[in-house]
Amino acid sequence: MIPSSKSADKRHPTPDFDAWLASLRSHFEPRLASALDRLLVDTPAELQDAIRYAALDGGKRLRPALVFLGSLEGRPWPDLDDPAHESLWPAAIAVELIHVYSLVHDDMPCMDDDDLRRGRPTLHRAFDEATAVLAGDAMQALAFATLADARTDEAMRLDWIRQLASGSGPAGMVGGQAIDLSLAGNREASDIATLADLHDRKTGALIRAALAMGGRWSGLSPRQAGQVDLFGRLLGRAFQIQDDILDVTGSAEALGKTPGKDLAADKCSYVTVAGLDRARRELDETVRRAHAALWELGTLGTDSHALSSCLDFVIHRQH
Ligand code: IPE
Ligand code: IPE
Ligand code: MG
Ligand code: MG
Ligand code: MG
Numbered sequence: 001m002i003p004s005s006k007s008a009d010k011r012h013p014t015p016d017f018d019a020w021l022a023s024l025r026s027h028f029e030p031r032l033a034s035a036l037d038r039l040l041v042d043t044p045a046e047l048q049d050a051i052r053y054a055a056l057d058g059g060k061r062l063r064p065a066l067v068f069l070g071s072l073e074g075r076p077w078p079d080l081d082d083p084a085h086e087s088l089w090p091a092a093i094a095v096e097l098i099h100v101y102s103l104v105h106d107d108m109p110c111m112d113d114d115d116l117r118r119g120r121p122t123l124h125r126a127f128d129e130a131t132a133v134l135a136g137d138a139m140q141a142l143a144f145a146t147l148a149d150a151r152t153d154e155a156m157r158l159d160w161i162r163q164l165a166s167g168s169g170p171a172g173m174v175g176g177q178a179i180d181l182s183l184a185g186n187r188e189a190s191d192i193a194t195l196a197d198l199h200d201r202k203t204g205a206l207i208r209a210a211l212a213m214g215g216r217w218s219g220l221s222p223r224q225a226g227q228v229d230l231f232g233r234l235l236g237r238a239f240q241i242q243d244d245i246l247d248v249t250g251s252a253e254a255l256g257k258t259p260g261k262d263l264a265a266d267k268c269s270y271v272t273v274a275g276l277d278r279a280r281r282e283l284d285e286t287v288r289r290a291h292a293a294l295w296e297l298g299t300l301g302t303d304s305h306a307l308s309s310c311l312d313f314v315i316h317r318q319h
Contacts, residue, residue: 013316017309020077024065027080028092032056035093039142050127050135051142055100058118058256060317062239062310063099063210064092069306070214070228076305090150091160091213094143098168099206101139102177104132111181112261119256140168152217159216167209176202183268190268192282196237198268203243204236227297231307234290239314241283244269246318248276255319287315 033056040048067088068078078085107114107122108129114122124132147160166172179198183190211232215225246255247262248271262269270279290311294304 014309014313016077017306017313020306020309021060021062021065021313023080024068025061028061028064028089028096029057031089032093032096035090035146036142039145043138046127046131047134047138050123050131051138053126054104054123054135055097055139058120059096059100060319061096062314063095063206065310066207066210066232067092067095067214067217069310070211070232071218072215072220072224072228072302073218074306075303078306087150087152088214088217090146090152091210091217094146094160094164095206095210095213097139097143097146098164098173101136101143102168102173102206104136104139106177108132111177112265114258114261116252116256116258143168156216160213163209163212163216167205167207167212171201172205172209173202176200176205180267185266187266187268187273190273192270192274195268195270195273199237199240199270200233203240204233207236207239208232221300224297224300224302227293227300228307231290231293231297234286234293235307235311235314238283238286238290238311241270241279241286242315242317244271245276245279245283247271250318283315287311 033052036052036055040051043051068074068080068085071078071088073079073085103117104123106112107117108124115125116122120126122132123135127135143164144161147157147164150157150160152160168174170178176198180202183194183198208229211228212225215228220228244262247259247269250259252258261267262272266272270282274282291308294308294311297304297307
């Protein structure tokens with residue numbers, strides 16, 4: 001479970017982002033729950049339970065937030081009560097379903113072998129391994145079904161499907177996960193450039209897809225979209241460097257997942273390969289470049305306050 005917003009407020013120097021993200025969650029949770037009610041008709045009961053267990057009531061919901069932030073609609077924040085935004089929710093739901101499927105598979109014994117996720121037993125622990133494989137498979141299919149049924153014009157639906165397929169697929173998240181596993185136990189063969197590529201794929205690609213889906217919805221110019229994409233790559237890298245740092249500095253209570261896993265599994269993370277100080281320096285440099293990308297975006301007549309706050313949230317997050 002995510003800690004209460006009260007305690008998060010104390011830790012994060014981003015109270016405006018915290019408040020907006022909390023509001024996004026309060027809009028998102030009932031929409032995801034009712035989407036699953038529709039999508040899981042005619043699904044075996046245990047599989048339904050497993051999917052709801054993994055997908056509902058947990059997580060920061062950062063990727064759905066990025067769908068809205070990528071639209072660059074709203075000064076300074078996208079207005080979540082605006083009925084005009086209604087057609088964007090299917091994109092937010094689809095991205096989160098892919099993310100949850102990636103977490104379920106990432107935790108399995110054949111990958112990271114984790115017992116704890118979002119403050120409770122991982123899906124394969126609460127159910128069994130075969131159910132976890134199948135629930136992940138199902139959530140991937142449900143994500144694309146959600147996009148196919150979205151009430152948008154056909155060209156946008158197709159673009160969304162392409163963006164999500166490419167962000168989550170073998171050149172994106174799945175490819176990153178494959179590299180992550182293949183480098184385990186081989187830290188000497190890894191350097192900062194390898195790590196950047198690994199992070200860009202396993203984490204950055206889905207984050208970029210979320211932003212791009214929002215940008216497609218609001219019809220950004222190619223230059224704006226390109227600049228948001230550059231920012232997204234750096235945001236994704238910063239997100240995963242902070243994840244690597246939290247793996248050694250965080251507690252199970254705060255993280256909702258078991259710390260110390262990267263070293264124990266001999267994974268190639270920024271910390272295990274380069275050390276904590278170097279990881280922090282790389283994070284600072286990534287953030288500097290991300291701010292430069294936002295400054296450029298500003299020259300295109302865009303208010304980047306929300307994206308900038310999101311970046312601050314990502315690097316100061318404690319879970
Ligand atoms: C965890 O993502 C997986 C990584 C890409 C590091 P999050 O930290 O966004 O996890 P939830 O969705 O909040 O649980
Ligand atoms: C996972 O990275 C990224 C995914 C694609 C799920 P990690 O393995 O570092 O994520 P955590 O630490 O288990 O959340
Ligand atoms: Mg992993
Ligand atoms: Mg993991
Ligand atoms: Mg991690």
